[in-house]
Amino acid sequence: EQIAASLRSSMGADDPEHPEYQVGKGCLVDQLVGQYLADVCGLGSLLDEAHVRKALESIHKYNYKPTLYQHDSVQRTFALNDESALVICDYAAAPRPRIPFPYFAEVMTGFEYSAATHMLYSGMTKPGIECIANVRKRYDGEKRNPWDEAECGHHYARAMAAWSGVLALSGFRYDGGESRVAILPKSSLATFKCFWSTATAWGAFTRKRSKTQHQVRLQVYSGDLALQSCELAVAPGASRVFHHDSVLTHRLEQSPSGAIFHLRDRLRVKEGEDVLLEVNAS
Numbered sequence: 061e062q063i064a065a066s067l068r069s070s071m072g073a074d075d076p077e078h079p080e081y082q083v084g085k086g087c088l089v090d091q092l093v094g095q096y097l098a099d100v101c102g103l104g105s106l107l108d109e110a111h112v113r114k115a116l117e118s119i120h121k122y123n124y125k126p127t128l129y130q131h132d133s134v135q136r137t138f139a140l141n142d143e144s145a146l147v148i149c150d151y152a153a154a155p156r157p158r159i160p161f162p163y164f165a166e167v168m169t170g171f172e173y174s175a176a177t178h179m180l181y182s183g184m185t186k187p188g189i190e191c192i193a194n195v196r197k198r199y200d201g202e203k204r205n206p207w208d209e210a211e212c213g214h215h216y217a218r219a220m221a222a223w224s225g226v227l228a229l230s231g232f233r234y235d236g237g238e239s240r241v242a243i244l245p246k247s248s249l250a251t252f253k254c255f256w257s258t259a260t261a262w263g264a265f266t267r268k269r270s271k272t273q274h275q276v277r278l279q280v281y282s283g284d285l286a287l288q289s290c291e292l293a294v295a296p297g298a299s300r301v302f303h304h305d306s307v308l309t310h311r312l313e314q315s316p317s318g319a320i321f322h323l324r325d326r327l328r329v330k331e332g333e334d335v336l337l338e339v340n341a342s
Contacts, residue, residue: 081161085154087122089146089171091115096174099181100224102233102242113182119175120187122150133165138211144194146172168211169195170218173225180228185246192225230254231293232265239288239326243267243276244317261285261331272341279334287327287335293318294339302336303327312339 073079123146139145149164179188209219231244253266261283268275274294296319301308309324
């Protein structure tokens, strides 16, 4: 009987019209994981953006729990009591299957990070940052180990989805084949600084904006970065590119997100070096 029950749980059910271990009409936290991955990879919208936004708003409405005092879970306790979290699946007023899929009421950081990051990509900046901050509050070094966000297991790889939040907020992308950088931050701050990394280097960029000028300084702290072009969220205008004390020859091309600096010669920015790109208002 135990073997038969195990087979039914993994292969189907006695009644295929009403199988066990299903989502049913629940609101699933990772229902948009394909579009999330497309955004991280810079592929753009695969689905109707209005529908995506509505689904994300529903995830925040139903799956987000300001506290877990009233949340029932007989499964693993990765969050509890006064902690805030996005649960994996919520049924709200919808009928819940008699036997839902396993882990539906649990909290796992990898799912939270991917949903929160997708909110950032879709313009839901405040709830996205809030959901990420809630995870960090739970793993603050006092309640739990900040270097081990346990979910399906200890040091589980899915929690590395946290890094995608950096990509979403910084707007940093790198195409190694084309030596192309994009720096399109979501932040509206006049001065914005953020970490970046590629396969060959890492560093930081700083964006400064005023009414008359837009500057981005790309610094390499370690390794070296091949650079042929760089896209910024700026309106085309009088532009300059500096590397050390040299002014680099380039051309400026308008793009849907702003403008692209095309260097005449491919540049290799080495450890300790930086590149400054600036555009003055026309």
